[in-house]
Amino acid sequence: MFQQHIVIDGLQYSHWDRDYFLMLKASGIDAVHATLVYHEDARATLTRFAEWDYRFERNSDLIMPVYQVEDIKKAKELGKVGILFGAQNCSPIDDEIGLISVMRQQGLLIMQLTYNNQSLLATGCYEQKDTGITRFGQQAIREMNRVGMIIDMSHSAEISTLEAIDISERPICISHANPTFAHDALRNKSDTVIKALAAKGGLLGFSLYPFHLPNGSDCTLEDFCQMIAKTADMVGVEHLGIGSDLCLNQPQSVLEWMRNGRWSKQMDYGEGSANNSGWPDPLPWFSGEDGMQNIYQGLLKTGFSDKEAGQIIGGNWYDFLEKSLTPMLSLQ
Amino acid sequence: MFQQHIVIDGLQYSHWDRDYFLMLKASGIDAVHATLVYHEDARATLTRFAEWDYRFERNSDLIMPVYQVEDIKKAKELGKVGILFGAQNCSPIDDEIGLISVMRQQGLLIMQLTYNNQSLLATGCYEQKDTGITRFGQQAIREMNRVGMIIDMSHSAEISTLEAIDISERPICISHANPTFAHDALRNKSDTVIKALAAKGGLLGFSLYPFHLPNGSDCTLEDFCQMIAKTADMVGVEHLGIGSDLCLNQPQSVLEWMRNGRWSKQMDYGEGSANNSGWPDPLPWFSGEDGMQNIYQGLLKTGFSDKEAGQIIGGNWYDFLEKSLTPMLSLQ
Numbered sequence: 001m002f003q004q005h006i007v008i009d010g011l012q013y014s015h016w017d018r019d020y021f022l023m024l025k026a027s028g029i030d031a032v033h034a035t036l037v038y039h040e041d042a043r044a045t046l047t048r049f050a051e052w053d054y055r056f057e058r059n060s061d062l063i064m065p066v067y068q069v070e071d072i073k074k075a076k077e078l079g080k081v082g083i084l085f086g087a088q089n090c091s092p093i094d095d096e097i098g099l100i101s102v103m104r105q106q107g108l109l110i111m112q113l114t115y116n117n118q119s120l121l122a123t124g125c126y127e128q129k130d131t132g133i134t135r136f137g138q139q140a141i142r143e144m145n146r147v148g149m150i151i152d153m154s155h156s157a158e159i160s161t162l163e164a165i166d167i168s169e170r171p172i173c174i175s176h177a178n179p180t181f182a183h184d185a186l187r188n189k190s191d192t193v194i195k196a197l198a199a200k201g202g203l204l205g206f207s208l209y210p211f212h213l214p215n216g217s218d219c220t221l222e223d224f225c226q227m228i229a230k231t232a233d234m235v236g237v238e239h240l241g242i243g244s245d246l247c248l249n250q251p252q253s254v255l256e257w258m259r260n261g262r263w264s265k266q267m268d269y270g271e272g273s274a275n276n277s278g279w280p281d282p283l284p285w286f287s288g289e290d291g292m293q294n295i296y297q298g299l300l301k302t303g304f305s306d307k308e309a310g311q312i313i314g315g316n317w318y319d320f321l322e323k324s325l326t327p328m329l330s331l332q
Numbered sequence: 333m334f335q336q337h338i339v340i341d342g343l344q345y346s347h348w349d350r351d352y353f354l355m356l357k358a359s360g361i362d363a364v365h366a367t368l369v370y371h372e373d374a375r376a377t378l379t380r381f382a383e384w385d386y387r388f389e390r391n392s393d394l395i396m397p398v399y400q401v402e403d404i405k406k407a408k409e410l411g412k413v414g415i416l417f418g419a420q421n422c423s424p425i426d427d428e429i430g431l432i433s434v435m436r437q438q439g440l441l442i443m444q445l446t447y448n449n450q451s452l453l454a455t456g457c458y459e460q461k462d463t464g465i466t467r468f469g470q471q472a473i474r475e476m477n478r479v480g481m482i483i484d485m486s487h488s489a490e491i492s493t494l495e496a497i498d499i500s501e502r503p504i505c506i507s508h509a510n511p512t513f514a515h516d517a518l519r520n521k522s523d524t525v526i527k528a529l530a531a532k533g534g535l536l537g538f539s540l541y542p543f544h545l546p547n548g549s550d551c552t553l554e555d556f557c558q559m560i561a562k563t564a565d566m567v568g569v570e571h572l573g574i575g576s577d578l579c580l581n582q583p584q585s586v587l588e589w590m591r592n593g594r595w596s597k598q599m600d601y602g603e604g605s606a607n608n609s610g611w612p613d614p615l616p617w618f619s620g621e622d623g624m625q626n627i628y629q630g631l632l633k634t635g636f637s638d639k640e641a642g643q644i645i646g647g648n649w650y651d652f653l654e655k656s657l658t659p660m661l662s663l664q
Contacts, residue, residue: 043375049437050430098382105381106438 002296005310006030006076008317009292010205010243011086011154011176013258015250016055021062024081027289030314031072031082033110033175033243038088039261042099045092049106052083067107069322084321086110086152086175088258090121090140097136100143109325110150110175113137113164114157116270117263122153122160125186126270130157133167145169148325154187154205154243161193170324171201176243178207182227183214187271191234198235203320205243206231208291210280211271212245217281221294225302228312237308241317242295247279248287255279334628337642338362338408340649341624342537342575343418343486343508345590347582348387353394356413359621362646363404363414365442365507365575370420371593374431377424381438384415399439401654416653418442418484418507420590422453422472429468432475441657442482442507445469445496446489448602449595454485454492457518458602462489465496477501480657486519486537486575493525502656503533508575510539514559515546519603523566530567535652537575538563540623542612543603544577549613553626557634560644569640573649574627579611580619587611 007028013035014020024032036048056065064075066084075082085107092108093099103111113133114124121137123130133141141164144151151172153161164172174197180188189197194204206228213219214227232240247254255278259270269277285294292313299309339360345367346352356364368380388397396407398416407414417440424440425431435443445465446456453469455462465473473496476483483504485493496504506529512520521529526536538560545551546559564572579586587610591602601609617626624645631641 042378046374046378046431046434047428049434050428053433053437054430096379096382098386099378101385102378102381102438105385106434 001306002293002313003028005296006072006314006318007292008072008241008314009033009246010173010203010241010317011035011207012244012246013250013254014246014248016052017249018059018062020249021059021081023289025062025079027292029081029292030076031066031084033086034083035088036085036108037092038115038258039091039263041091042094042096042103045087045103045108046106049085052085056083065107066109069318069325072318072321084109086112086150088112088155089115090119093140095120095136097139097143100140100149101147104147104149108149109321110152110173111144112152112155113140114153114160115155115261116259122164123157124155125157127157130159132159133163137164138167141167142169146328148327150321150324158190158193161189162196165193165196165200165202168200170328171203171320172197173203173205173320175203175205176207176209176212176245177204178212178227179231181230183212185212185271187212194231195235198239201239201323203239203241203316204231205241205317207243207245208283208286209245209247209271210283213283217283219283221285221298222302225295225298228299229302229304232304232308237304237311238316238319240312241320242292242313244286244291246282246287246291248282250279252278333638334625334645335360337628338404338646338650339624340404340573340646341365341578342505342535342573342649343367343539344576344578345582345586346578346580348384349581350391350394352581353391353413355621357394357411359624361413361624362408363398363416365418366415367420368417368440369424370447370590371423371595373423374426374428374435377419377435377440378438381417384417388415397439398441401650401657404650404653416441418444418482420444420487421447422451425472427452427468429471429475432472432481433479436479436481440481441653442484442505443476444484444487445472446485446492447487447593448591454496455489456487457489459489462491464491465499469496470499473499474501478660480659482653482656490522490525493521494528497525497528497532497534500532502660503535503652504529505535505537505652506575507535507537508539508541508544508577509536510544510559511563513562515544517544517603519544526563527567530571533571533655535571535573535648536563537573537649539575539577540615540618541577541579541603542615545615549615551615553617553630554634556627557630560631561634561636564636564640569636569643570648570651572644573652574624574645576618576623578614578619578623580614582611584610
């Protein structure tokens with residue numbers, strides 16, 4: 001019963017237009033964690049929020065913003081898709097601890113401490129050396145805990161990630177990455193990280209970005225679900241969700257902004273390479289409106305119960321958001 | 333029965349520290365419209381919000397933010413002072429229409445279209461020529477109406493103010509100014525403006541800033557209440573409130589920032605002059621913790637009923653905020 005479950009995609013960065021919102025609604029997804037910014041500073045982040053406000057105004061029949069977890073249930077009831085915002089880097093807070101509460105009030109619910117590079121807070125997964133959590137990073141984690149902004153370490157390096165899990169007084173997430181046992185890549189996560197994440201109540205969203213998958217764009221639904229099953233055996237099903245990293249209909253310029261920001265004059269190919277510099281081909285069984293339903297069916301075939309499959313396609317994300325988004329008064 | 337009424341001061345810009353919050357609480361004020369910024373742009377406005385977030389964290393036993401009108405009743409119940417934010421200029425939106433909804437979401441409930449000078453939206457009261465509402469200003473008024481951000485014309489010129497009243501689909505306010513019949517000053521308002529404001533359901537907050545008053549710092553409580561009575565005779569009591577413009581404990585540098593911003597290399601003395609360039613002496617019967625209670629008693633002595641005095645010291649502001657702060661879906 002796919003439609004009885006709350007369905008949440010824990011990360012997308014598609015081209016957000018009305019056609020796409022219609023597709024999202026048709027897909028049965030109740031809420032999606034949308035990347036608001038990659039490298040935008042505080043001021044530019046306001047413009048991204050403004051652009052979304054205008055999308056909400058023009059598409060109020062299809063989408064609505066999510067500020068608290070209850071908004072996701074409201075979206076489901078209203079037949080709309082809830083949009084919850086996250087940043088893939090800590091650039092929205094500039095160098096200012098006080099902007100964490102400001103951005104949370106604005107609706108930034110999730111923030112990565114780093115993208116691929118060193119940030120003011122921690123180290124990204126493509127750096128040679130991993131500083132762990134910086135002095136500012138330790139303050140930022142405490143403040144994010146206090147105001148109910150979720151720490152996301154998807155693009156961070158191993159030591160930084162382990163330290164964030166340890167320092168944070170609340171569970172954190174890796175919204176979109178896969179285990180290295182399934183595909184060894186700098187962006188994927190070791191068993192050590194996944195176990196530490198789960199031990200503290202955190203959540204891992206499985207990615208459908210081909211560079212994170214065994215056999216890339218040829219990865220089968222069966223292989224994808226087997227990867228989930230093996231991870232469930234390791235840490236339990238309640239820590240697992242989907243964070244598809246779906247980037248549909250985006251031009252090459254967006255890929256270059258993701259990878260290069262303003263920090264490099266040379267092309268950085270990220271997970272690609274000079275002769276494979278474009279967007280990877282999307283997975284045929286995921287990129288259409290049946291994507292989440294296909295995963296649900298695949299999970300059932302792999303041996304998960306209906307309840308477990310429901311947890312993985314959204315229930316676990318919902319529970320994680322429910323315990324993560326309220327301010328933590330004890331830290332005041 | 334002073335304490336039975338909701339008491340709202342419709343504008344203050346005092347030095348916001350714990351001692352002052354203790355004084356505010358002791359004064360019986362349930363909510364105060366606090367000036368967040370004078371000339372700060374969007375980015376600097378975020379820092380002002382961040383500073384307030386930290387004040388709320390450190391003084392959570394005394395103050396709380398107001399995002400909706402219900403928060404004022406909540407503050408009264410909890411014995412706290414609700415803080416509602418306004419800008420004395422349109423600088424927080426830079427040149428970007430989309431920042432109106434962003435700033436509203438952040439908690440900016442009230443915005444003046446101009447301070448004393450020409451702005452991108454309208455003309456300030458100290459300019460020689462009054463353009464009226466600009467092209468951008470017309471769009472901004474519509475957007476402010478839509479999202480529930482209150483238009484304040486306290487520092488604006490006459491034609492601009494009349495046009496704003498006319499163009500706006502919702503009532504607007506003049507949060508802190510007095511009638512020119514009581515004291516003729518560029519910052520005060522003509523009978524024409526006050527009548528037009530009231531005819532559209534707007535609100536006038538009487539100022540206690542000495543430069544706006546007959547006899548300046550020597551203005552008596554009786555004269556102040558007579559001014560209110562005469563205005564009530566003209567437009568009815570339901571359009572009248574208090575917007576004290578109280579600026580206690582602020583250094584000269586703040587006065588210079590108010591008056592000069594970044595726009596002048598020469599000193600502009602605003603309502604003062606070269607040989608009267610400092611803060612005016614506050615009114616002895618208003619600047620202490622009995623200020624609002626003194627006004628209440630003065631209004632009773634002047635002949636207002638208890639109900640009417642209660643409306644003037646806060647009830648009318650409450651009703652005005654109640655009808656002004658909800659988004660206006662019909663404009664979506």
